[in-house]
Amino acid sequence: MKDLESLSASQAVKALAKREIKASDLLLSCLDRIGQRENVLKAWVSLGKENALARAKTLDKGAIKGLLHGLPMGVKDLFDTYDLPTAYGSPIYAKHYPNTDAVSVALLRQAGAIILGKTVTTEFASFKSGPTSNPHDSVHTPGGSSSGSAAAVADFMIPLATGSQTAGSIIRPASFCGIVGYKPTYGKISVAGVKSLAPSFDTLGCFGRTVEDVALGVAAMSGDIPLARVEGLHNKARIAICKTPDWHLASKETASALALARFTAQSIAKGQVGDFIFPESQKDLRAIQTRIMLSEMSRSLAFEREHYPKKMSVQILKQLSDGAQISYRQYQQDLLEAQSAGAYIDQLLRDELDLIIAPSAIGEAPLLKDGTGDPVFCRSWTLLGLPCINLNIASGSNGLPIGIQLIARKGQDSFLLSAARAFALASPDPILRDQA
Amino acid sequence: MKDLESLSASQAVKALAKREIKASDLLLSCLDRIGQRENVLKAWVSLGKENALARAKTLDKGAIKGLLHGLPMGVKDLFDTYDLPTAYGSPIYAKHYPNTDAVSVALLRQAGAIILGKTVTTEFASFKSGPTSNPHDSVHTPGGSSSGSAAAVADFMIPLATGSQTAGSIIRPASFCGIVGYKPTYGKISVAGVKSLAPSFDTLGCFGRTVEDVALGVAAMSGDIPLARVEGLHNKARIAICKTPDWHLASKETASALALARFTAQSIAKGQVGDFIFPESQKDLRAIQTRIMLSEMSRSLAFEREHYPKKMSVQILKQLSDGAQISYRQYQQDLLEAQSAGAYIDQLLRDELDLIIAPSAIGEAPLLKDGTGDPVFCRSWTLLGLPCINLNIASGSNGLPIGIQLIARKGQDSFLLSAARAFALASPDPILRDQA
Numbered sequence: 001m002k003d004l005e006s007l008s009a010s011q012a013v014k015a016l017a018k019r020e021i022k023a024s025d026l027l028l029s030c031l032d033r034i035g036q037r038e039n040v041l042k043a044w045v046s047l048g049k050e051n052a053l054a055r056a057k058t059l060d061k062g063a064i065k066g067l068l069h070g071l072p073m074g075v076k077d078l079f080d081t082y083d084l085p086t087a088y089g090s091p092i093y094a095k096h097y098p099n100t101d102a103v104s105v106a107l108l109r110q111a112g113a114i115i116l117g118k119t120v121t122t123e124f125a126s127f128k129s130g131p132t133s134n135p136h137d138s139v140h141t142p143g144g145s146s147s148g149s150a151a152a153v154a155d156f157m158i159p160l161a162t163g164s165q166t167a168g169s170i171i172r173p174a175s176f177c178g179i180v181g182y183k184p185t186y187g188k189i190s191v192a193g194v195k196s197l198a199p200s201f202d203t204l205g206c207f208g209r210t211v212e213d214v215a216l217g218v219a220a221m222s223g224d225i226p227l228a229r230v231e232g233l234h235n236k237a238r239i240a241i242c243k244t245p246d247w248h249l250a251s252k253e254t255a256s257a258l259a260l261a262r263f264t265a266q267s268i269a270k271g272q273v274g275d276f277i278f279p280e281s282q283k284d285l286r287a288i289q290t291r292i293m294l295s296e297m298s299r300s301l302a303f304e305r306e307h308y309p310k311k312m313s314v315q316i317l318k319q320l321s322d323g324a325q326i327s328y329r330q331y332q333q334d335l336l337e338a339q340s341a342g343a344y345i346d347q348l349l350r351d352e353l354d355l356i357i358a359p360s361a362i363g364e365a366p367l368l369k370d371g372t373g374d375p376v377f378c379r380s381w382t383l384l385g386l387p388c389i390n391l392n393i394a395s396g397s398n399g400l401p402i403g404i405q406l407i408a409r410k411g412q413d414s415f416l417l418s419a420a421r422a423f424a425l426a427s428p429d430p431i432l433r434d435q436a
Numbered sequence: 437m438k439d440l441e442s443l444s445a446s447q448a449v450k451a452l453a454k455r456e457i458k459a460s461d462l463l464l465s466c467l468d469r470i471g472q473r474e475n476v477l478k479a480w481v482s483l484g485k486e487n488a489l490a491r492a493k494t495l496d497k498g499a500i501k502g503l504l505h506g507l508p509m510g511v512k513d514l515f516d517t518y519d520l521p522t523a524y525g526s527p528i529y530a531k532h533y534p535n536t537d538a539v540s541v542a543l544l545r546q547a548g549a550i551i552l553g554k555t556v557t558t559e560f561a562s563f564k565s566g567p568t569s570n571p572h573d574s575v576h577t578p579g580g581s582s583s584g585s586a587a588a589v590a591d592f593m594i595p596l597a598t599g600s601q602t603a604g605s606i607i608r609p610a611s612f613c614g615i616v617g618y619k620p621t622y623g624k625i626s627v628a629g630v631k632s633l634a635p636s637f638d639t640l641g642c643f644g645r646t647v648e649d650v651a652l653g654v655a656a657m658s659g660d661i662p663l664a665r666v667e668g669l670h671n672k673a674r675i676a677i678c679k680t681p682d683w684h685l686a687s688k689e690t691a692s693a694l695a696l697a698r699f700t701a702q703s704i705a706k707g708q709v710g711d712f713i714f715p716e717s718q719k720d721l722r723a724i725q726t727r728i729m730l731s732e733m734s735r736s737l738a739f740e741r742e743h744y745p746k747k748m749s750v751q752i753l754k755q756l757s758d759g760a761q762i763s764y765r766q767y768q769q770d771l772l773e774a775q776s777a778g779a780y781i782d783q784l785l786r787d788e789l790d791l792i793i794a795p796s797a798i799g800e801a802p803l804l805k806d807g808t809g810d811p812v813f814c815r816s817w818t819l820l821g822l823p824c825i826n827l828n829i830a831s832g833s834n835g836l837p838i839g840i841q842l843i844a845r846k847g848q849d850s851f852l853l854s855a856a857r858a859f860a861l862a863s864p865d866p867i868l869r870d871q872a
Contacts, residue, residue, distance in 0.1 A: 106739035190635050196628030223735050224764045299659050303542035328660045
């Protein structure tokens, strides 16, 4: 019964389905780990220990319910839960008890998951950070906005946790914490019951310690059960590295990580791993993403700004006021440019490429006092709605993780997971192989 | 001060902005009308008279707040409101008091609207009808799911009300009640805070008695303020009639209405009004829409089905169980077909056509005992995400209204409103002209 908390989600669900381990024992191991580490990590907003334990015992007795039978999970506190308070990272909602689950949470429970608690999010999934620290070094940020979920999974408190990304809120914390983060295709998982920030981009996903783990999580949250089975890569893939127009911002460590990724990718590549450069007309995708996001935020949070401005941070009020300054005409034009860039990349990912590899973040996690880091290397891919997965590939000079992201065509989630797994398995490095 | 309730929304906001009428007087006129007719119509779930009156008085004293300054409105009881209970048409949520407004409602209030109350929706915006009757004949249905909003606007209880459409829930009740109903382009208005039914289709919009009214409503709900100014049609439009593959279901009255629409459209048409026939490969759009909707519903309402099956109607439980039977593979294939049909129609609406005119419903409103009517003539357009507007064009053999819908390319909302207004103005018939 020792060290059950170190099982990956996919290991755990296999053992649970065969009744080799008990859901209640796994849960207790996770609670032990949380007990030891939470005072440093501060990953959790709330824990529903008793409910979780009761459910674990019920699941241990009953028939296998689904993909995640008996698996304890953390849920980002941006997702409504009927049995745990849901504050969206804001004091405005400090005493908010939803009477329903977010659709994605209901589907997790339907698949047999045990929702152990809610994890720290930044304020409304924007930039004002919560208290969570990086499991690898507690003076650094775990990244945001899905801070608590990423930290808790990286720290073996929980095998699987939900996240959401509007700019870089899954990929960036996964990179900073050295775990697998998966943002599926835009629209794959219903966002109903998750606090809305920018509806054109808000995408749900999850964190795990392996590719198979995040496949399981998104399979259950979306209802796409076949997605859970990560198949081998049938054919070699056409792969390109994309340094993005913001490459000058990347740290040396990120540059090395990308070089290493190019080398590793070669063994699953058809021909040479190439380079993808955004056409001149699309150099501005990052700025377009930022404007659309701010414009939509100013509408999404209109109620809170009207009623509770004093309970909002200076940072977010500035974002809302910046967003309100953007003309609707500009916003519409930006949406059209996004659409046209989307059509371009879709065609490219049919005709010439299967997989793009790009940096996940500027470099290692910044210090806590400097915020949750910059989503700059995620904005374009989020704008385009493409499925992205972060893998931990190296360490930086502070000994903190450096990730890279693999990106595929819209709707090609199943292929992306296969490619990510094959990529990890192709590496001689146990860091990567352990994420397969 | 008499008959203020008969002002259209656009007439009212002009008079309010010039301080020619008082918001409180307009509100009292509406309340009078409601007092006289609600026992027959049963359009309202709740009224917030005192709050509304207090706000009207405040608005009468303060600076002009926005597009809808002082305008009383009805909000479909599928939209969250922080000051009125929100039951989504279901006994499960009978005592649900949200602590926030839906984003669209917050934006209406930001524009100065007064939310007078919540209007009847069918159960979760699906088919199980509420108590509302048709203002033209109380033994007939007003249509659904936005039953109360359509009936209240048609009956002069309120000049403007919100609606939502997943299959045909704006266009059909607008047709049955003889008013203007406007479903903008999919995604135009944030759906956050509105109970989700099928996220691929859920679209918010509104009901008014003129094209200018619904333009005002959607301008405020979306934040696209320039949309409120409905300009004249700059050029004659390329127009086609689409009878749809379900034409055999249309009543004789609907056939006559469409013939009349063809005749009327001629005066704003470039060349002859043509015919658009869905290509053979797209004859099945209606079935595809139905399957996607049922599949998504089975996920969207998973929480309710798990926790409160006994508080759900037999009809909706049947839909959920039908939806759960649809394989994810089928669902994905249907989404791809929808996408490909969308690309086809987008190209057609660039190259060959500006405007499509189609039936809104099978015919007149059915009897109350027979349900809220069939959304068959709306499903394809909803699937394609195109903006649609219903105009009342004729009466049937029972003296009940018959509508037709005008449809434009995705994103061409401003053009659609101009075309609808020009179409109405081009008619010698006061029924149509009064809707301009």
